[in-house]
Structure formats: C-alpha cells, structure tokens
Amino acid sequence: MIEVREKKDYRLVTNEMRLEFAAVSDNESFARMAVSAFIAPLNPTLEELSDVKTAVSEAVTNAIIHGYGNRGCITDRVQMNCELKGDILQVEIIDRGVGIEDVDRAMQPLFTTRPEWERSGMGFAFMEAFMDDLEVVSSPEQGTLVRMYKKIGLGGWIVSEE
Amino acid sequence: MEEDFKVIDNYLMIRMPEEIDHHNSVDISQRADRYIVSKKVGNVVFDFERTTFMDSSGVGIILGRYRKISCFGGKVYAVNAGNRIRRLLLLSGLENIVELIEK
Numbered sequence: 666m667i668e669v670r671e672k673k674d675y676r677l678v679t680n681e682m683r684l685e686f687a688a689v690s691d692n693e694s695f696a697r698m699a700v701s702a703f704i705a706p707l708n709p710t711l712e713e714l715s716d717v718k719t720a721v722s723e724a725v726t727n728a729i730i731h732g733y734g735n736r737g738c739i740t741d742r743v744q745m746n747c748e749l750k751g752d753i754l755q756v757e758i759i760d761r762g763v764g765i766e767d768v769d770r771a772m773q774p775l776f777t778t779r780p781e782w783e784r785s786g787m788g789f790a791f792m793e794a795f796m797d798d799l800e801v802v803s804s805p806e807q808g809t810l811v812r813m814y815k816k817i818g819l820g821g822w823i824v825s826e827e
Numbered sequence: 828m829e830e831d832f833k834v835i836d837n838y839l840m841i842r843m844p845e846e847i848d849h850h851n852s853v854d855i856s857q858r859a860d861r862y863i864v865s866k867k868v869g870n871v872v873f874d875f876e877r878t879t880f881m882d883s884s885g886v887g888i889i890l891g892r893y894r895k896i897s898c899f900g901g902k903v904y905a906v907n908a909g910n911r912i913r914r915l916l917l918l919s920g921l922e923n924i925v926e927l928i929e930k
Contacts, residue, residue, distance in 0.1 A: 690850035697848075697880070715880070715911055722882040726849040783856060785886035787919050794918055 680706075680749040688733045688741035688760065696725045696745055696758075703747050704754055707817040716795035717754065717815060721745070723788040724758035724811045731778065732762025732809055752818045758811045765803040772801065828854070832862055839868040843878045843885075852884035856891055863892070869901040872928075876907035885912075886919045893924050904928050 682703055686692045697718040704717060725743060733741040746757040765771045771778075772793075777786035793799050796813040803809040831842035839862050844851060862868060871892045875881075893903045905916070906928045916925055 690848075693848045693850050694846060712911075718880060719882050719915075722848055722880075726882065726884065730849060783887045783891035785883045785890055785919060787883040787886055790918065791883050791915075 677750045678748055679751055682747050684745045684747075685742050686745070687739045688729045688743050688762075689737050689739065690726075690729060692743070693722055693725050693729070696743075697722050699745065700747060700756060704749075704817050707749070707752055707754075709817045710819070713815070713817055713819065717756070717817075720792045720795045720813055720815075721756060721758065723791050724756075724813070727788050727811070728758055728760035728762065728809065730782070730784075732760035732764075734763065735782075752816055754815050754817050756813050759808065761808040764805040764807050764809055765801070766805050768801050768803055828858070832858055834862060834866045834868055837869045838872050839863060839866070839870070840872045840874060842874045842876070843881075845877050845879050847878060847881040847885040847888070849882075849884045852888050856888050859888075859892055860895065863895055869896060869899060870904065871896060871901070872904045872906060873925075874906050875909065875912050878909075878912065881912055881915060883915075883919070886915060886921065889916075889921060889925060890919075897924075902926060 684699055686695060700717055700721045701714055704714070709717070725745070728743045729735065742761065744757070744759040746759070748755045770776060772789040774790040775786040777784045792811070792813060796815045798814040800812040801809065833840045839859065841855070841859060859871065863871070873889060889903055896903070903924065904926045905912070908916070908927055913927065916922060
C-alpha cells in the first residue's frame with residue numbers, strides 16, 4: 666500500500682479537504698470542479714484556475730484509465746487530497762490500481778502504454794507544465810500517488826507590484 | 828451532439844463541446860471517424876468557439892483524426908482557438924500538424 670498519511674505537521678496548514686470517488690469518467694469533471702471551488706477563496710487568476718484544472722484532470726484520468734484499466738468498476742476508488750499552506754496548493758491524486766513499473770519512462774512526453782486508445786501521451790507533461798512541482802510515487806500492483814504543488818494568487822501579486 | 832457535426836464539401840466541421848476531457852473524447856472521436864469513412868471527407872475542422880476547458884484528451888482527438896486522414900493528403904484545422912488551446916497545442920508539438928484559422 667502506498668503510504669499516504671505519514672505523520673503530518675499541521676502548523677502551516679490553512680485548509681484541507683479529502684475526497685474519494687468512484688473511478689468512472691464522469692468524475693473527471695467533478696474532481697476539476699471540486700479543486701476549483703477549494704482554491705476559489707485565494708482569488709486565482711483564470712490562467713491559474715485552468716492550470717490546476719488541467720493538471721487534476723490529467724492525474725484523475727490517468728488513475729481511471731491506466732490505474733484501473735478503464736473498466737468503470739464502481740468500487741474502484743480515486744482519492745483526491747487537497748491542502749493549502751497559505752497560498753501554496755498541494756493536490757494528491759491516489760489510486761490503488763496496477764501502478765507504474767517505470768515512472769521515469771511513463772513521464773516522458775508522448776509515451777503511452779495504450780496507443781490503441783488514442784491517448785496523446787501528454788498527461789504527465791501537462792501536469793509538469795501547469796504546476797510548479799510534481800512528484801510521482803508508484804509501485805506495481807499497489808497503486809500510484811501523484812502529488813502536485815502550485816502557488817496560487819500570483820496574479821494579484823503582480824498587479825499590486827505595478 | 829449530432830448537430831455539432833457537419834460536412835461541407837470535403838470538410839468535416841466539428842463544433843467542440845464546452846469541456847473536452849477523456850469522458851467525452853471517445854464519443855467525439857468515434858463520431859468523427861464515422862463521418863470520415865461514410866462521407867469520405869478529406870479534411871477535419873475543429874471549432875473551439877464554445878470550449879472553455881480542454882486537457883490532453885483533446886490533443887488525442889486531433890492527433891487521432893490527423894493520423895486517419897493525413898495519409899490521404901487530408902489536413903486538420905482549428906478555428907476559434909483561444910490562448911489556452913493554442914498553448915496546449917504548442918506544448919504537444921501540434922503546431923506543425925494543425926493549421927490555425929483566424930476568423
């Protein structure tokens with residue numbers, strides 16, 4: 666099992682939420698909306714909002730179609746943990762699916778294990794491009810944890826500097 | 828959904844939905860392929876006027892159609908692509924594959 670709840674220092678945490686939903690494709694938009702609502706109080710720019718939504722969409726889609734093989738089983742679960750430390754957002758997307766044997770290779774642009782599904786192979790590349798930092802922990806038959814960070818509200822800071 | 832697909836001469840026009848993700852991308856690809864085969868269209872035009880969200884699944888739709896038609900000399904076009912969609916296309920290296928059309 667991938668260890669998620671390590672001992673945590675809550676002193677800097679300003680907000681937190683945990684979601685668990687069935688690994689079906691209808692929940693891709695649900696996950697995007699949930700994370701948007703979660704960061705709304707930080708007044709993100711439209712661009713930041715799109716960045717976070719795209720990255721979450723990629724990670725959740727990966728969990729559903731690669732982690733659980735796109736089988737649409739209602740008891741397969743994807744977990745989404747969001748946490749704010751001030752204006753730093755941390756999102757974790759966790760599945761208990763097949764896992765990734767070679768994470769470095771999976772993260773290469775255009776790499777896909779499912780060419781027949783017409784995936785673009787850009788999932789991890791988009792997560793990397795749109796978030797500030799990305800970590801992937803995975804082991805075969807155990808599942809995958811994707812952890813992403815992004816500073817929110819940079820738009821407001823730029824405006825006030827001017 | 829069916830009214831979002833229109834054949835004009837040798838072009839299949841597809842009005843893309845508000846949100847393009849894995850959930851609806853499979854359906855769009857399959858419908859498009861049915862038109863490409865049954866109406867024998869050579870080119871595909873994606874209209875992003877309504878689209879407010881797209882992830883890499885949208886890139887997959889475009890790339891997949893391109894592969895289907897390019898061997899017969901067909902082209903893929905994008906109209907009404909905003910900054911966001913242009914950026915996604917650029918990041919995926921699709922700028923040489925998709926021709927952007929300004930209205």
